[in-house]
Amino acid sequence: xAALENxxxxxxxxxxxxxxxxRHFGGLTAVDDVDFRLKRGGVHAIIGPNGAGKTTFVSLxxxxxRPSAGTVRFAGEDVTKLKAHARxxxxxxxxxxxxxxxxxxxxxxNVMLAxxxxxxxxxxxxxxxxxxxxxDHALARVGLxxxxxxxxxxxxxxxxxxxxxAMGLGLAPRLLILDEPTQxxxxxxxxxxxxxxxxxxxxxxxxxxxxxMAVVMxxxxxxxxxxxxxxxxxxxxxxxxxxxSVQHAYLGG
Amino acid sequence: MSVMRRLxxxxxxxxxxxxxxxxxxxxxxxxxxxxxHISIARIMVLACFAMGYNIAFGYSGLLSLxxxxxxxxxxxxxxxxxxxxxxxxxxxxxxxxxxALALVITFGAVALRxxxxxxxxxxxxFAQAVFLIIYYFGEFTxxxxxxxxxxxxxxAFGYALNEPTARYLVAFGLFAVCLIISLAIARSGLGRVxxxxxxxxxxxxxxxYDIYRMKLLAxxxxxxxxxxxxxxxxxxxxxVGATFASIEYSILPLxxxxxxxxxxxxxxxxGTLAMFYLIDITSGLTTAYLLVVGLALIGLVLxxxxxxxxxxxxxxxxxxP
Numbered sequence: 001x002a003a004l005e006n007x008x009x010x011x012x013x014x015x016x017x018x019x020x021x022x023r024h025f026g027g028l029t030a031v032d033d034v035d036f037r038l039k040r041g042g043v044h045a046i047i048g049p050n051g052a053g054k055t056t057f058v059s060l061x062x063x064x065x066r067p068s069a070g071t072v073r074f075a076g077e078d079v080t081k082l083k084a085h086a087r088x089x090x091x092x093x094x095x096x097x098x099x100x101x102x103x104x105x106x107x108x109x110n111v112m113l114a115x116x117x118x119x120x121x122x123x124x125x126x127x128x129x130x131x132x133x134x135x136d137h138a139l140a141r142v143g144l145x146x147x148x149x150x151x152x153x154x155x156x157x158x159x160x161x162x163x164x165x166a167m168g169l170g171l172a173p174r175l176l177i178l179d180e181p182t183q184x185x186x187x188x189x190x191x192x193x194x195x196x197x198x199x200x201x202x203x204x205x206x207x208x209x210x211x212x213m214a215v216v217m218x219x220x221x222x223x224x225x226x227x228x229x230x231x232x233x234x235x236x237x238x239x240x241x242x243x244x245s246v247q248h249a250y251l252g253g
Numbered sequence: 254m255s256v257m258r259r260l261x262x263x264x265x266x267x268x269x270x271x272x273x274x275x276x277x278x279x280x281x282x283x284x285x286x287x288x289x290h291i292s293i294a295r296i297m298v299l300a301c302f303a304m305g306y307n308i309a310f311g312y313s314g315l316l317s318l319x320x321x322x323x324x325x326x327x328x329x330x331x332x333x334x335x336x337x338x339x340x341x342x343x344x345x346x347x348x349x350x351x352x353a354l355a356l357v358i359t360f361g362a363v364a365l366r367x368x369x370x371x372x373x374x375x376x377x378x379f380a381q382a383v384f385l386i387i388y389y390f391g392e393f394t395x396x397x398x399x400x401x402x403x404x405x406x407x408x409a410f411g412y413a414l415n416e417p418t419a420r421y422l423v424a425f426g427l428f429a430v431c432l433i434i435s436l437a438i439a440r441s442g443l444g445r446v447x448x449x450x451x452x453x454x455x456x457x458x459x460x461x462y463d464i465y466r467m468k469l470l471a472x473x474x475x476x477x478x479x480x481x482x483x484x485x486x487x488x489x490x491x492x493v494g495a496t497f498a499s500i501e502y503s504i505l506p507l508x509x510x511x512x513x514x515x516x517x518x519x520x521x522x523x524g525t526l527a528m529f530y531l532i533d534i535t536s537g538l539t540t541a542y543l544l545v546v547g548l549a550l551i552g553l554v555l556x557x558x559x560x561x562x563x564x565x566x567x568x569x570x571x572x573x574p
Binding site for chain 1: 258441453458459
């Protein structure tokens, strides 16, 4: 794989870059000295066997957990010391692996919370009508039109996953991190999901953690393989498919 | 019209209900007999204390056991300023609110670094510290014996506040302001964010909200209202004593809010009204009135688990803010 040690200063087409990113949990090193570069635009997938450190890695990017060592740069700025909410403000949106919505609120209110954060609008927040319009627009993009008034808690699992994405879209992020978005979805729902991610990636950058290889191969422009917290391989889907070390990590022996 | 909408007022049922409650309370001024006239004035002021508590506990999920210190800051701020510095009511109100806000910024900002049970213990501890400080400066505060606010200082804009009419109308004015602020928050983006933090703090953080700052803001509004209620209480009823800083006055607003319905705009008032008259009526009938009050509370927990208005909202009136 490509060595990054002698890379020049961050070029404008690099949206996010990590250097030596490491996180220990007690004696376990979940993410181990990862150098990673994410280009602006398109879909970049992170794959790897269970326990490879994928979720820990993106949690370090989004600021949900702090690194033991290393740096994270986003859009040319060192964000390593920034807290999660400040990173969201700079354009890093994270959707949860385990669906995490506000169950007692309507789908619309869930997305309004995201839109409101982006629009600001003083002590009491922006005008409700503006919020409502933008929220409904985001819900329509993910195909949840007609369900705006339903409580998030009673939506089907697939719809809750879509609601998570709509909340991400409500933030109008520069980088949308999707943590296993298709987990637990039906084949039909997955097909619709792939189309949706393609549409989002046309205007934004998507970092995708995914187990479903069909989804990864169908969507990703580039793939990074993590194993035991380290980068095992990186390249186009064709490269990764042909990589013997990846086959070894996935299939064993 | 935009200002009205920003205040959560519009052509809908919720607006009609809250404005209706205000109109009824104003009308009661002209018809109530003396005893109930002063009782309702007292309830309206204490309800402001409860509304403040509701912003922290009901909307933001901050279970404070130390709100007596904010009420006492208002009470003593206004009372001591009147007693020793000859500051009349309007200045006293300002000093009281500033005193409560100062307590939020010093003690509240520290307490907000904790959550859950720790938050309860830390707020309780700070309130006890304030309680003991009042005794420590007994030379000025007269401890639990307290002191009477000089009548000359109990005046605003030329009106004597120990007169029934001025007393009722000032209590009503404070109540109306606190109710409109509560309604505006509940029906705005701010209220939605506070509820989001209460429901799922981690998710709210990942939507980009600075949880600590939002909680501090909620506590400032909450403590400010409690302080205003304390200052007005001192001016309208003329007595300042350490009882108002005791643990009892941290538990009472919690109880009023739970009875009326946490996270509802009118719940604190309904709870304060219900508890006041429950004790008032039963204590006139029997010396074992606390037993009756206890049974009433058990019945409430059984049949209205989310408080009176909270349960009504859940079962019948989902539009209730």
